[in-house]
Amino acid sequence: DQQVKQNSPSLSVQEGRISILNCDYTNSMFDYFLWYKKYPAEGPTFLISISSIKDKNEDGRFTVFLNKSAKHLSLHIVPSQPGDSAVYFCAASKPHLFFGTGTRLTVIP
Amino acid sequence: NAGVTQTPKFRVLKTGQSMTLLCAQDMNHEYMYWYRQDPGMGLRLIHYSVGEGTTAKGEVPDGYNVSRLKKQNFLLGLESAAPSQTSVYFCASGGTGNQPQHFGDGTRLSIL
Numbered sequence: 001d002q003q004v005k006q007n008s009p010s011l012s013v014q015e016g017r018i019s020i021l022n023c024d025y026t027n028s029m030f031d032y033f034l035w036y037k038k039y040p041a042e043g044p045t046f047l048i049s050i051s052s053i054k055d056k057n058e059d060g061r062f063t064v065f066l067n068k069s070a071k072h073l074s075l076h077i078v079p080s081q082p083g084d085s086a087v088y089f090c091a092a093s094k095p096h097l098f099f100g101t102g103t104r105l106t107v108i109p
Numbered sequence: 110n111a112g113v114t115q116t117p118k119f120r121v122l123k124t125g126q127s128m129t130l131l132c133a134q135d136m137n138h139e140y141m142y143w144y145r146q147d148p149g150m151g152l153r154l155i156h157y158s159v160g161e162g163t164t165a166k167g168e169v170p171d172g173y174n175v176s177r178l179k180k181q182n183f184l185l186g187l188e189s190a191a192p193s194q195t196s197v198y199f200c201a202s203g204g205t206g207n208q209p210q211h212f213g214d215g216t217r218l219s220i221l
């Protein structure tokens with residue numbers, strides 16, 4: 001039973017535009033949500049997190065939005081750069097991590 | 110600046126063979142984790158440890174054993190490998206909650 005879901009396996013965006021990656025969850029007891037980025041043949045690296053008591057967290061080009069009533073979060077990357085091309089995983093903490101299946105982002109120069 | 114190191118990087122086993130995957134971290138973290146990543150499934154927690162000498166089951170522990178004899182090392186063992194254990198295995202260390210986990214680069218394991 002997948003508690004964290006990323007329904008878009010892939011996303012393509014032009015360089016300089018906004019990338020929006022989405023994530024849905026089913027368990028209202030998750031206390032933190034995290035985004036990880038993964039390049040081929042490497043392990044995931046932490047990108048940004050948000051507490052369940054907040055609705056927005058920003059770090060440079062990356063912003064995560066949390067909508068608790070909809071059990072939905074999204075990661076916005078603006079402006080998108082070719083180096084952002086990777087697989088992005090959403091994860092939720094309770095307190096150990098439950099991961100989504102990932103979205104492959106391709107930023108086209 | 111090693112972080113989390115996993116050995117080996119690749120391995121092919123025959124059904125029924127045993128092996129141990131080694132994870133080493135140099136960040137003095139108390140928590141360590143083993144995950145597996147399968148196509149279309151994301152990463153799933155196999156076992157974890159909250160400190161030297163302690164281990165606990167995660168989401169998919171069957172067929173695996175672990176040991177944490179030293180704080181910096183976390184070993185994952187397969188006693189009798191099965192084709193269903195063909196996967197990419199990731200080790201991580203770090204905290205819980207919003208404290209980020211640091212991942213190794215993975216071990217690609219194929220069981221024939």
